[in-house]
Amino acid sequence: MDEKVEENMTLDLDKKLNSVFAGRVVRKDLTKLIKEGANVPVYVLEYLLGMYCATDDEESIREGVERVKKILSDNFVRxxxxxxxxxxxxxxxxxxxxxxxxxxxxxxxxxxxxxxxxxxxxxxxxxxxxxxxxxxxxxxxxxxxxxxxxxxxxxxxxxxxxxxxxxxxIQMPNMDINEVFEGRKKFTKDEWIDVLIRSTGMEPTQLEERVKWHLLLRLVPLVENNYNMCELGPRGTGKSHVYKEISPNSILVSGGQSTVANLFYNMSTRKIGLVGLWDCVAFDEVAGIRFKDKDGIQIMKDYMASGSFARGKEEKNASASMVFVGNINQSVDVLLKTSHLFAPFPEEMANDTAFFDRMHYYMPGWEIPKMRPDFFTDKYGFIVDYIAEFFREMRKRSFADSIDRFYKLGNNLNQRDTVAVRKTVSGMVKLIYPHGEYTKEDIEEILQYALEGRRRVKEQLKKIGGMEFYDVMFSYLDKETMAEEYVSVPEQGGGKLIPEGMGKPGHVYVVGQSDSGMIGVYKLENQVVSGIGKFDKSGLGSHRGAKESLDTAFRFFTANSKAISNTISTKTKDYLMHVSDLQGIGLSGELAIAELIGLCSGALDKPVQESTVVIGNMTVGGTIAKVEEFANVLQVCVDAGAKKVLIPASSVMDLQTVPPDLLVKVQPVFYADPIDAVFKALGVS
The missing domain is CATH 2.40.50 (OB fold (Dihydrolipoamide Acetyltransferase, E2P))
Structure with a gap:
């Protein structure tokens, strides 16, 4: 867009805002100007600026700013x-x-x-x-x-x-919500979004459309009761700014250490904690969240699920939303490959699926740019205190049923997913269409955004908890046409552990269970050089199970190589092997079949078929073991990027435990014995 045109539109929006909401708006650069010299929250400053500078007359603004400065210099206590x-x-x-x-x-x-x-x-x-x-x-x-x-x-x-x-x-004494509803009618959707973003101090013309929506989502916990959200991303993206500076109705718990008495209910004083007195409780730096009480996380889970918690003989209700913000120190690609997106949470939460299942939205903080001076606005926005009262008033209303007029949610959404999506939709409608006037297209746009954030939660739960959270194919149906639309998560795209195309001879991928019980993806790299029949292994550390499994494979290989091919020599070659734990969860002892295939592949200089993963294990005598947790293992294979999976014939019966839409993503290849597995992996009939 031409810069001149953009500037005129901004001026028009400033004029419109000043005429429709006279005395309720303030020029945001004035806040910035004084804020840099006075360490007071934004809502304190803007309360004063709203009293003395709520005008677009330059002379009056100058006088007002001087007056505010004088009040702060005389009365603000440093x-x-x-x-x-x-x-x-x-x-x-x-x-x-x-x-x-x-x-x-x-x-x-x-x-x-x-x-x-x-x-x-x-x-x-x-x-x-x-x-x-x-x-x-x-x-x-x-x-x-x-x-x-x-x-x-x-x-x-x-x-x-x-x-x-x-x-x-320092808060506004009263609020006429109808003033906001009537005023909203005079703005387009895009204008209103820009006004809201400017009210938080940001300049929307410098931001992409998707980033604007993320900034709006940060406000949803302030308008929606009992809304649980997390935002993890790089440092310097303003994650905690809204909860600390923008609203006098939210509190930021820094440092992480908390007690049940402080947060929920103090049994000795019989007083309710933060959740009963604030609209939103935000936890800064999630990695540091600690409860001095053993039952702290359990009570928090109870509260996040139902908005109530039991202490002593009493059950208490509260409506505060919970926000968790923190830093991701690695790139998202690396995190998705090696772990899950909830990894920055403390250890006692990081593998607790029940805790994360209560999250209504996972906001991708990595999509928000680091804050630069030109991202901060010098245009007009609502006085922070006015907008905070508007948010508070909207908590009494609900737009959760706005979906039902036009759409129906798909069958992959369970009750928790449905509640999460409805809450997000309700919150976004309260922000963008508080007057309740919206079209079918408006709701579709919000619904897609809501489904994406909840699906991001579900995708990570699937990584942590396996098949219990398999249903992630989120969709919605148009009530008129019954056409079904699926919503995906952008970061789930590329970055597969198993690349497409043929690998090198001797390289093979295997999925097995580690000592911790987690199912991991491993890469075995075999190299054949001139020698005297030695087998050298690296990458094992002190893992005994993996070492024994690999030795089993080599003993079977030397005893049965002639049954595979007369060209294989075990006396004049040395076999070098390196194992990589691709997800960093610890090695598995289920590597024997895959290593046998790797040894044969290297010896014959013939690569394993493309995008193939091996599962299953064997004894030194060649007996094939049954695959435990078959459906979960298959899910990990698909997530890693496998197109074909070599499966022991003894696991045929377990196919019925696998959801049909998982089966269609992969080609199962069954093997009866170790030598059959080698032939099928190398594509030799």
Missing amino acids: PDEAEKIKSRIRELGQYSIIDKVTVTLNPKIDTYEAEFSNLGLKGVPIASNFVKEYDKLLVGGIWCMVKIDYFYDEEVRVMNPFSVSSLQP
Whole structure:
């Protein structure tokens, strides 16, 4: 698009926003301008800017900015100036400050006491009516404009001379939701999305369409009750910004360490924790999540599934959404090949399918670019506090049934998948079409996006938990035409462990079970050189089972080579073998059949048929062992990129345990004995 045209459209959007939502918008570069010099949350700044700069008149804006700067310089408490402010309160007898206030009850003297974050004062008496009106003072604290009095009584020296005479949270006092609904009607879908993104401080004209949707998804936990989302990606993509700066109704739990009492319910004080007092609880750096209580993760799972949890004799309900953000240190391709996309979570969660199954959406953080100065907007957007109240009001509504007017979900979605997709659709509709006016195409666009995020969760569950999570072919049906559309996940495309095309002679892929019980993919590379009949192995480490399995294969090979081909020499050649654990899960002891094939392939200088994987194992006498967990093993073969799988004939009966749409993706080739396996692998009749 021509830059001039784009600039005009932006100016038009600014004008429209100022006329439709007069006094509710602010120029975002003003926030940035002052934010860089004052370490206060965005919603505190914009509350003040909204009071003094909600206009497009340059002169008024300049005056307003000066006024806000003066308020901040006079009243905002910087930690290093705390003593100076305390002195000022004492000298003047009363003084107004801006600080974060947390309140606790002191039961010994039956009084509420305030603690000031930057001022460093503790034990300041505060009237109970403030606590009743703003209960968040009791958990996590709120930024407030506070009037503090000072009175020192010589006769009552134990009493704190400081006291709170008035307190006003830096939040909008009221909100008319119909104002938003009516205003929304005057904007197109694209304009409204741009307005929402600008309201979070980003510049939409610098971002791709898909990135805009990801940024909107970050807001869904603020509008949807009990929404569980995770976003893992590179550093510097602004993952936690929304939950820390944009909304006064969300709390970011940094450092990971938490307790059940803090998060859910404190049985000694009988007070509900963070989930009952905030709309959204976000965990920064998921790798560090730790619970001091053994049952912490179990209670979290219970809460994520039902929005309730049991503590003692009571069951409590809460509506806070849960967001997990963290860093992926490897490339996504590497992670998909060697592990799964939930790997950055702590060990006690990383293989817990029940925990991850409660995630409604996995946002691909690697698709969001690292933040650069030109990604931040200098145009108009809603005052953060106004948009936060709009989000909060939308939590009372639901658009989960908006799918049902036009579409039906496919049969691969179970109950949890359906709930997840409906919640995402509901949240996105609340953001983009809060007034409830949308078309069939609008819902289809949101539905596809919702299905993709849940399928990403399911694909990883399949990697961790196997056949239990096999149904990942997510689809939806058009109610009019009954045409079925399938939704895929972009990153599941290429990057297969087993490349297409013929490999080198002596190279063979095998799938087997490791000592940990996980099913892995291994590559055996055999090389034949002149020698005296030695068998050299590398890549084994101290794995005894793998070593014995490979020795079994070599003994069978030397004893039966003439039955395979008279041209094979075991006395004048040395056989070198290297094994690679392609997924890093530990070696398997089920390598004998595959190694026999590799030895014959190297000796005959004939490659194994393309995209072939071997499964099964044998004894030194040539007895074939039955394949355990057959369906799961076959699933791993397909995921690795196999087109053909060599299967022991004894496993024919197990085919009925394999879902039909998995079977059609691979050609099963059955072998009766080890020599039959060699012939079939090399394509020799």
